[in-house]
Amino acid sequence: MRPLIGAAAAAELQGSVRLDVRWTLGGPSREADYAAGHLPGAVRLDFDRDVCGPVGPVGGRHPLPEPEALQAVLRSAGIDDDSHVLVYDDGDGMAAARTWWTLRWAGIENVQVLEGGFKAWTGAGLPLETEAVQPKPGTATVRPGHLPMLDAEGAAEWAATRELVDVRAPERYRGEMEPVDPVAGHVPGAINLFLGEDDLSDPDRLRERYAAHPEAAYYCGSGVGAARTALAVTAAGLPTPPVYIGSWSDWVSRGRDVATSVPPAAGEER
Structure with missing residues (x-):
């Protein structure tokens, strides 16, 4: 599977779990942007809190989360082991790529990044919604080590x-x-x-x-x-x-x- 997918092709997919990981380095949470409009069905993940682990004395500014914590996040987002996951950010690909990498490392194989992100989706005139999404819990099992x-x-x-x-x-x-x-x-x-x-x-x-x-x-x-x-x-x-x-x-x-x-x-x- 190609790791990138265009907005038009993404809009045609059925049953994908959509993850909104819009993020600004050193900036505030992007919850307000999610509430103002997101891809239909998209679940909001806070990049620093949900995709990365807590910062400690060592380990860097964006360490990997503990497998158990990541598994809980993925399940709460409605992700199963065989789910197709579509990840998007504003469009620079930074947070989306790290989320793609983390999920692939964790053993989730069917993950794609929305090419051009949220800007590409809206630029194509595709619909948005404002309601928060509460998916049915998933059953994903985190199996670390699937990427070098x-x-x-x-x-x-x-x-x-x-x-x-x-x-x-x-x-x-x-x-x-x-x-x-x-x-x-x-x-x-x-x-x-x-x-x-x-x-x-x-x-x-x-x-x-x-x-x-x-x-x-x-x-x-x-x-x-x-x-x-x-x-x-x-x-x-x-x-x-x-x-x-x-x-x-x-x-x-x-x-x-x-x-x-x-x-x-x-x-x-x-």
Whole structure:
């Protein structure tokens, strides 16, 4: 199943569980936006509270939830093991991609992200509703480990032996600025491939971009942008890559070594 689906095709699907995960980094809950209008039948999930786990001293800003907690969320949303799940956010794909990744990691196979998100749906003139949805409880069983994931030790080993890719902006990678986390820099040995505004709907361009990194694992600030990169790689028809899900915020919370110099290009002396 292609991980992305357009608004027109999504509107034709019957029986999908629709998840509204609209989210703003560091901003207020988007409950008001859900109440003002959402896809018909969509269940609201709070990205920080429901899709991610609670923030602790280590683990990063968006850790994975405990399996039992995630299972309770999925069941309350009406999800069964064989449900088709349609996830959408505003349109940048960040929260939707991390939700897609989390559900796939948890063993829910039939998950797609609405291409272009809520904006694409409304732009196509498709209907909305304002009533809160209370679905019949589902029976999903969370079975962790269905997508490749790295922890800090795994990320350090990957950077030393293969290719660990930092998808944050170059100035954050170089340690010149850090607007969110308390320490600037990057994982030693990691290279930088800025996520930017990748158009997820162009698989040929995505394949050209990511096929050059067949053994790469990806990280970002807190595992959201890296999950979007994993979605992009998958949408290009390539194997879903490993994600360091704690990412930079987890790395620095553990007091790991930090690099700011840029690794030399292939063929250059170190």
